[in-house]
Amino acid sequence: MELNDEQIHRYSRHIILPEVGGKGQKRLLSARVIMVGAGGLGCPVGYYLAAAGVGTLGVIDNDTIELSNLQRQIAHSTERVGMHKADSAKKTFEALNPDVNVIAIKERISKDNILDLIKDYDIVVDGSDNFPTRYLVNDACVLSGKPLVSGAILRFEGQVTTILPGEGHCYRCLFEEPPPPGLVPSCQEAGVLGALPGVIGGLQAMEVLKLILGKGEPLKNRLLIYDALKASFRKVKIPKNPKCPVCGDDPTIRELHDYEAEYCQMRF
Template sequence: MQFAPLVEPGPALSGPERSRYARHTRLPEIGEVGQRRLAAARVLVVGAGGLGSPALTYLAAAGVGTIGVIDDDVVEVSNLHRQPVHGESDLGRPKVDSAMDRVRQINPYVRIVAHRQRFAADSARRLAADYDLVVDGADNFATRYLVTDACALAGIPHVWASINTFAGQLSVWWAGHGPCYRCVFPEPPPPGSVASCAEAGVLGVLPGVMGALQAAEAIKLITGTGTPAVGRIILHDALAGTWEEVPVRARPDCALCGSEPTILQVHEPAAAPPVPVVSAAAVRRVLGGSGVTVLDVREASEFVEGRIEPSVHVPLGDLLAGQGADLVDRWRATGERVVVYCRSGSRSADAVRYLLDEGVDVAESLDGGIIAWTGLSV
């Protein structure tokens, strides 16, 4: 399905701009008018990370006139294998600053607006209203749902991608023109049930592929070129080297874009209640003693960061799916103390909530996870 161009053309191109964009304007599908639409366009990129790196780079090179970038992180060494908008000399700098420097180097005709903050509910609608479309490079479900709600309520399209290990997905969500993200994924998954890239790992080039594709979809929407990925999810398997697509439909009963919506504002997701925690020092004192079991809920691939011995291993996803039922039954029966750990303390907190719900008497989360235990830096 084709759509009208999202953006009206800006003023005529200058001589230097004509030279810069000559290979674009030669394409009849874009032409000089399409290039003027790009120059007048305002695109917000959420996250200056793996997906944001290529999206920002190619949107800037393509001459998108105003590019906003929102991120509250600083550059860490573990980012560099998949986030080439940042370099070695940017370590410790805010990601929006190094992204802004890079974009300015690529194209001086682009105005870049840096928002050094989290994409939060209180500013989400105002931010969305300042842009023609949003490229979502968020790496977490909370932000993804905030972006979804803000875009649908503002009536603008939302170019989404997500990546994990070797698999990528992409779609253009656009309430009123096709499904929104909530039509297909109504609610966030339970906390901890889906491993993040930090936990499961990711092929460094994969966000490059998917983020560049997001930039292509954004350019198509702005200029009204081709067939945007509205109403379908494009799936890429980098290991197999395959591309597939799954059609998806708007749901009339969608809480966000259906005929009787119940989501009328952007809200922060409810915070999970706190859980009992225990320090690494306190665990060292009781480790190996009777009546104490240490439970590791990380993925096996994370053992390289160290392990606590003795411990039992049940990955969080398996635990929540009931695969540790024998252990849970034993702990419930004996009343022994269960200390749960993961990498940094987030998944273990979810596991503790689950165990307490299941009737285990004493379950605690190791504060700071294996990082605190081994003194590793993040």
């Protein structure tokens, strides 16, 4: 693949970087990334990955746009209320960069379809807002050996981590099981300040670009926590747990199962 003149202009600020160059840009253009959710996190992640020229973006979301999403979900718009988020994201990202092929997947993920959905992609991005999905995505990535960049937000705080199965920790190394229903409030119950997903989604997009380029240190065995009110970041070590039920030495989880989404609608 050779970069055409338009691409040389579009990606000139990448090409200038010693860590990227034309070779790195071609890697980005050939990369395939799938995102779970086109909501608060999925919007900025997809926006930046599309801008950077990540060639294929899968967007899984079965929801439609509501007015209450627009305070933070920047890929959508007022006139698109009622439209599927996956279709809206495709429209926005492809308008930003026609080099990018966005595949809108209007499905609810479950143990039955997730492995099939992610199998043709290099990297998975989790921007879901509930624990059943988060654990399902974690287990699917560990079982299929896919790198996973996971983000979460609530109120004024967010976190990011990069899971490289076989190399580092996974979500279950930190918390073996999802919290019981009702213990942790969802965004719908607790709220989230508008720009927070922009910060966390931006960090997730950066982790994805680093993985594709093979540059820098991924957030492996680390959880990066952002406190918006204090304007502070801290990095917490998460060692790989040899007793982890999915990625440990003697795993008990060898196939996927769905968690009841009883305490939270599957809403991104």
